[in-house]
Amino acid sequence: MRLHHLVPALAVGLPLVCAAQPWGEVSAPSDGPARVIGRYTAGCIGGAAVLPRGGSGYQAMRPSRNRHYGHPDLVRFVEALGRAAAARGLPVVLVGDLGQPRGGPLPSGHRSHQSGLDVDIWLRFAPGGGAPRGEALETLPLTSMIDAAAGRVRADRFGAPQRELLRLAAEQPEVERIFVNPVIKQHLCRSEPNAAWLVKLRPWWGHDEHFHVRLRCPADSPLCEAQKPFEPGDGCDDALARWVQEIRDATRRPKPPVPPPPEPVLPSACYGVLGAPTAARR
Numbered sequence: 001m002r003l004h005h006l007v008p009a010l011a012v013g014l015p016l017v018c019a020a021q022p023w024g025e026v027s028a029p030s031d032g033p034a035r036v037i038g039r040y041t042a043g044c045i046g047g048a049a050v051l052p053r054g055g056s057g058y059q060a061m062r063p064s065r066n067r068h069y070g071h072p073d074l075v076r077f078v079e080a081l082g083r084a085a086a087a088r089g090l091p092v093v094l095v096g097d098l099g100q101p102r103g104g105p106l107p108s109g110h111r112s113h114q115s116g117l118d119v120d121i122w123l124r125f126a127p128g129g130g131a132p133r134g135e136a137l138e139t140l141p142l143t144s145m146i147d148a149a150a151g152r153v154r155a156d157r158f159g160a161p162q163r164e165l166l167r168l169a170a171e172q173p174e175v176e177r178i179f180v181n182p183v184i185k186q187h188l189c190r191s192e193p194n195a196a197w198l199v200k201l202r203p204w205w206g207h208d209e210h211f212h213v214r215l216r217c218p219a220d221s222p223l224c225e226a227q228k229p230f231e232p233g234d235g236c237d238d239a240l241a242r243w244v245q246e247i248r249d250a251t252r253r254p255k256p257p258v259p260p261p262p263e264p265v266l267p268s269a270c271y272g273v274l275g276a277p278t279a280a281r282r
Contacts, residue, residue: 023104045116058082091129
Protein backbone atom coordinates (compact mmCIF):
# COMPACT_ATOMS: atom_id res chain seq x y z
CA MET A 1 0.00 0.00 0.00
CA ARG A 2 1.48 3.32 -1.06
CA LEU A 3 1.04 6.60 0.78
CA HIS A 4 -1.28 8.15 -1.82
CA HIS A 5 -3.76 5.33 -1.13
CA LEU A 6 -3.98 6.51 2.49
CA VAL A 7 -4.98 10.11 1.83
CA PRO A 8 -8.81 9.76 1.88
CA ALA A 9 -8.82 8.08 5.27
CA LEU A 10 -6.19 10.40 6.70
CA ALA A 11 -8.30 13.38 5.76
CA VAL A 12 -11.02 12.30 8.18
CA GLY A 13 -8.64 10.98 10.85
CA LEU A 14 -9.73 7.35 10.65
CA PRO A 15 -7.62 4.47 11.97
CA LEU A 16 -6.32 2.36 9.12
CA VAL A 17 -5.42 -1.22 8.40
CA CYS A 18 -2.13 -1.35 6.57
CA ALA A 19 0.16 -4.13 5.39
CA ALA A 20 3.67 -4.22 6.82
CA GLN A 21 5.41 -3.41 3.54
CA PRO A 22 5.38 0.43 3.65
CA TRP A 23 6.91 0.43 7.13
CA GLY A 24 9.69 -1.87 6.03
CA GLU A 25 10.45 0.26 2.98
CA VAL A 26 11.34 3.33 5.07
CA SER A 27 15.07 3.27 5.77
CA ALA A 28 15.45 6.11 8.30
CA PRO A 29 13.57 7.65 11.26
CA SER A 30 11.25 10.61 10.92
CA ASP A 31 12.31 14.08 11.93
CA GLY A 32 11.29 15.61 15.25
CA PRO A 33 11.32 14.58 18.90
CA ALA A 34 10.85 10.98 19.97
CA ARG A 35 7.24 9.95 20.53
CA VAL A 36 5.64 6.55 20.89
CA ILE A 37 2.17 6.16 19.39
CA GLY A 38 -0.27 3.32 20.00
CA ARG A 39 0.22 -0.20 21.31
CA TYR A 40 3.23 -2.48 21.32
CA THR A 41 1.42 -4.66 18.75
CA ALA A 42 -0.23 -1.83 16.78
CA GLY A 43 1.79 1.35 16.85
CA CYS A 44 4.75 3.34 15.60
CA ILE A 45 7.48 5.70 16.74
CA GLY A 46 8.43 9.15 15.53
CA GLY A 47 11.93 10.55 15.99
CA ALA A 48 13.44 7.14 16.77
CA ALA A 49 17.04 6.75 17.91
CA VAL A 50 19.33 4.11 16.42
CA LEU A 51 21.36 1.69 18.50
CA PRO A 52 25.05 1.80 17.55
CA ARG A 53 26.07 -1.57 16.16
CA GLY A 54 28.54 -2.18 18.95
CA GLY A 55 29.31 -0.68 22.33
CA SER A 56 30.65 -1.51 25.76
CA GLY A 57 29.53 -5.07 26.51
CA TYR A 58 27.08 -5.55 23.61
CA GLN A 59 26.91 -6.27 19.88
CA ALA A 60 23.89 -5.72 17.61
CA MET A 61 23.20 -8.73 15.40
CA ARG A 62 21.66 -9.11 11.91
CA PRO A 63 22.42 -5.52 10.79
CA SER A 64 21.04 -6.22 7.31
CA ARG A 65 17.52 -6.35 8.76
CA ASN A 66 17.69 -2.63 9.70
CA ARG A 67 15.73 -3.21 12.90
CA HIS A 68 17.89 -1.50 15.51
CA TYR A 69 15.70 1.58 16.08
CA GLY A 70 13.66 2.56 19.10
CA HIS A 71 12.81 5.19 21.64
CA PRO A 72 15.91 6.77 23.20
CA ASP A 73 14.96 5.05 26.48
CA LEU A 74 15.32 1.69 24.72
CA VAL A 75 18.71 2.55 23.26
CA ARG A 76 19.89 3.73 26.68
CA PHE A 77 18.59 0.51 28.25
CA VAL A 78 20.57 -1.69 25.83
CA GLU A 79 23.73 0.36 26.32
CA ALA A 80 23.34 0.24 30.11
CA LEU A 81 22.71 -3.51 30.03
CA GLY A 82 25.90 -4.03 28.04
CA ARG A 83 27.93 -1.97 30.52
CA ALA A 84 26.41 -3.77 33.51
CA ALA A 85 27.08 -7.17 31.94
CA ALA A 86 30.70 -6.25 31.20
CA ALA A 87 31.18 -4.96 34.75
CA ARG A 88 30.14 -8.39 36.06
CA GLY A 89 32.44 -10.26 33.74
CA LEU A 90 29.72 -11.62 31.45
CA PRO A 91 30.39 -12.32 27.77
CA VAL A 92 29.38 -9.73 25.17
CA VAL A 93 25.58 -9.41 25.06
CA LEU A 94 24.14 -10.19 21.61
CA VAL A 95 21.24 -7.93 20.69
CA GLY A 96 18.56 -8.95 18.20
CA ASP A 97 15.69 -6.87 16.84
CA LEU A 98 14.53 -3.58 18.30
CA GLY A 99 12.21 -2.11 15.66
CA GLN A 100 12.06 -0.54 12.22
CA PRO A 101 13.09 3.10 11.69
CA ARG A 102 9.51 4.29 12.22
CA GLY A 103 8.14 1.21 13.93
CA GLY A 104 4.93 -0.22 12.56
CA PRO A 105 4.19 -3.81 11.51
CA LEU A 106 7.17 -5.92 10.56
CA PRO A 107 7.05 -8.12 7.44
CA SER A 108 8.06 -11.22 9.42
CA GLY A 109 9.17 -12.51 12.77
CA HIS A 110 7.14 -10.44 15.23
CA ARG A 111 3.66 -9.25 16.08
CA SER A 112 5.08 -6.68 18.48
CA HIS A 113 8.25 -4.54 18.20
CA GLN A 114 6.09 -1.81 16.62
CA SER A 115 6.35 1.13 19.01
CA GLY A 116 10.07 1.40 19.74
CA LEU A 117 9.92 -0.14 23.22
CA ASP A 118 10.79 -3.81 22.56
CA VAL A 119 14.15 -5.53 22.17
CA ASP A 120 15.26 -9.14 21.83
CA ILE A 121 18.35 -10.20 23.78
CA TRP A 122 20.01 -13.45 22.76
CA LEU A 123 20.44 -16.12 25.42
CA ARG A 124 23.50 -17.60 23.75
CA PHE A 125 26.87 -15.91 23.57
CA ALA A 126 29.35 -15.96 20.73
CA PRO A 127 32.13 -18.56 20.82
CA GLY A 128 34.86 -17.23 23.07
CA GLY A 129 32.49 -14.70 24.62
CA GLY A 130 33.61 -11.81 22.44
CA ALA A 131 31.76 -9.76 19.85
CA PRO A 132 31.10 -11.52 16.51
CA ARG A 133 32.62 -9.89 13.45
CA GLY A 134 32.02 -9.89 9.71
CA GLU A 135 29.79 -12.60 8.29
CA ALA A 136 29.10 -14.01 11.76
CA LEU A 137 26.92 -10.98 12.51
CA GLU A 138 24.47 -12.34 9.95
CA THR A 139 25.03 -16.09 10.21
CA LEU A 140 25.71 -16.96 13.86
CA PRO A 141 22.69 -19.11 14.76
CA LEU A 142 20.45 -18.69 17.75
CA THR A 143 20.42 -21.71 20.08
CA SER A 144 17.53 -23.11 22.09
CA MET A 145 18.11 -23.26 25.83
CA ILE A 146 15.51 -25.96 26.53
CA ASP A 147 14.84 -29.66 26.11
CA ALA A 148 11.17 -29.32 25.18
CA ALA A 149 10.36 -33.04 25.42
CA ALA A 150 11.74 -33.21 28.96
CA GLY A 151 10.34 -29.83 29.99
CA ARG A 152 13.62 -28.56 31.39
CA VAL A 153 16.47 -26.25 30.50
CA ARG A 154 19.62 -27.63 28.96
CA ALA A 155 22.29 -27.41 31.62
CA ASP A 156 25.02 -27.27 28.97
CA ARG A 157 23.51 -24.07 27.53
CA PHE A 158 21.54 -22.28 30.25
CA GLY A 159 23.53 -21.44 33.35
CA ALA A 160 24.73 -18.68 35.63
CA PRO A 161 25.56 -16.17 32.84
CA GLN A 162 22.05 -16.40 31.34
CA ARG A 163 20.46 -16.15 34.78
CA GLU A 164 22.56 -13.09 35.64
CA LEU A 165 21.75 -11.40 32.33
CA LEU A 166 18.02 -11.89 32.90
CA ARG A 167 18.32 -10.53 36.44
CA LEU A 168 20.23 -7.45 35.29
CA ALA A 169 17.54 -6.71 32.71
CA ALA A 170 14.58 -7.36 35.02
CA GLU A 171 15.90 -5.13 37.81
CA GLN A 172 15.95 -2.01 35.62
CA PRO A 173 13.01 0.22 36.65
CA GLU A 174 12.07 1.14 33.07
CA VAL A 175 11.47 -2.53 32.18
CA GLU A 176 7.75 -3.31 32.14
CA ARG A 177 8.05 -7.06 31.50
CA ILE A 178 10.27 -9.72 29.95
CA PHE A 179 8.95 -12.60 27.88
CA VAL A 180 10.71 -15.94 28.36
CA ASN A 181 9.88 -19.55 27.54
CA PRO A 182 7.73 -21.16 30.25
CA VAL A 183 10.40 -23.83 30.79
CA ILE A 184 12.98 -21.13 31.56
CA LYS A 185 10.57 -19.33 33.88
CA GLN A 186 9.85 -22.54 35.77
CA HIS A 187 13.55 -23.31 36.10
CA LEU A 188 14.19 -19.89 37.61
CA CYS A 189 11.19 -20.20 39.92
CA ARG A 190 12.81 -23.32 41.35
CA SER A 191 16.39 -22.06 41.47
CA GLU A 192 15.61 -18.49 42.61
CA PRO A 193 12.73 -18.89 45.11
CA ASN A 194 11.18 -15.60 46.26
CA ALA A 195 13.41 -13.50 43.98
CA ALA A 196 11.53 -10.23 43.51
CA TRP A 197 12.72 -9.79 39.91
CA LEU A 198 10.94 -12.97 38.77
CA VAL A 199 7.60 -11.14 38.69
CA LYS A 200 8.68 -9.33 35.51
CA LEU A 201 9.41 -12.61 33.71
CA ARG A 202 6.26 -13.57 31.85
CA PRO A 203 5.98 -16.96 30.12
CA TRP A 204 5.22 -17.00 26.41
CA TRP A 205 5.49 -19.40 23.48
CA GLY A 206 8.90 -19.61 21.83
CA HIS A 207 11.44 -17.37 23.54
CA ASP A 208 13.68 -20.37 24.19
CA GLU A 209 16.57 -18.79 22.21
CA HIS A 210 16.21 -15.19 23.36
CA PHE A 211 14.30 -13.10 25.86
CA HIS A 212 12.13 -10.16 24.89
CA VAL A 213 12.39 -7.00 26.97
CA ARG A 214 9.52 -4.52 26.92
CA LEU A 215 9.84 -1.03 28.42
CA ARG A 216 7.00 0.91 29.99
CA CYS A 217 5.50 3.91 28.19
CA PRO A 218 7.86 6.90 28.42
CA ALA A 219 6.76 10.19 29.95
CA ASP A 220 7.23 12.06 26.64
CA SER A 221 4.64 9.95 24.80
CA PRO A 222 1.03 10.54 25.90
CA LEU A 223 -0.28 8.55 22.91
CA CYS A 224 1.55 5.40 24.05
CA GLU A 225 -0.91 2.72 25.23
CA ALA A 226 0.25 0.79 28.29
CA GLN A 227 -0.42 -2.88 28.90
CA LYS A 228 -2.69 -4.16 31.63
CA PRO A 229 -0.99 -4.76 35.00
CA PHE A 230 0.12 -8.24 36.00
CA GLU A 231 -2.06 -10.55 38.01
CA PRO A 232 -0.94 -10.66 41.66
CA GLY A 233 1.92 -13.04 42.42
CA ASP A 234 5.21 -13.99 40.81
CA GLY A 235 3.74 -16.39 38.25
CA CYS A 236 5.47 -19.45 39.74
CA ASP A 237 2.19 -21.34 40.02
CA ASP A 238 0.08 -24.23 38.73
CA ALA A 239 -0.74 -22.34 35.55
CA LEU A 240 2.98 -22.21 34.71
CA ALA A 241 3.31 -25.95 35.35
CA ARG A 242 0.40 -26.63 32.99
CA TRP A 243 2.03 -24.47 30.33
CA VAL A 244 5.27 -26.45 30.61
CA GLN A 245 3.30 -29.68 30.30
CA GLU A 246 1.68 -28.33 27.13
CA ILE A 247 5.13 -27.74 25.67
CA ARG A 248 6.14 -31.31 26.51
CA ASP A 249 2.94 -32.70 25.02
CA ALA A 250 3.42 -30.69 21.82
CA THR A 251 6.69 -32.52 21.11
CA ARG A 252 4.68 -35.76 20.83
CA ARG A 253 1.48 -34.37 19.31
CA PRO A 254 2.29 -31.19 17.40
CA LYS A 255 -0.57 -28.75 17.13
CA PRO A 256 -1.78 -27.63 13.71
CA PRO A 257 -0.43 -24.27 12.50
CA VAL A 258 -2.27 -21.23 13.78
CA PRO A 259 -3.49 -18.86 11.04
CA PRO A 260 -1.77 -15.48 11.10
CA PRO A 261 -3.61 -12.70 12.94
CA PRO A 262 -5.28 -9.93 10.93
CA GLU A 263 -3.23 -6.88 10.12
CA PRO A 264 -3.24 -4.45 13.04
CA VAL A 265 -5.33 -1.28 13.03
CA LEU A 266 -2.87 1.55 13.62
CA PRO A 267 -3.68 4.96 15.09
CA SER A 268 -4.14 7.52 12.34
CA ALA A 269 -1.27 9.57 13.80
CA CYS A 270 1.11 6.81 12.70
CA TYR A 271 0.58 7.69 9.05
CA GLY A 272 1.83 11.18 9.75
CA VAL A 273 4.99 9.52 11.07
CA LEU A 274 5.20 7.25 8.01
CA GLY A 275 5.04 10.18 5.60
CA ALA A 276 7.14 12.65 7.63
CA PRO A 277 10.49 14.00 6.40
CA THR A 278 13.55 11.95 7.22
CA ALA A 279 15.59 13.01 10.23
CA ALA A 280 19.02 14.48 9.68
CA ARG A 281 21.87 12.18 10.72
CA ARG A 282 22.43 12.34 14.47
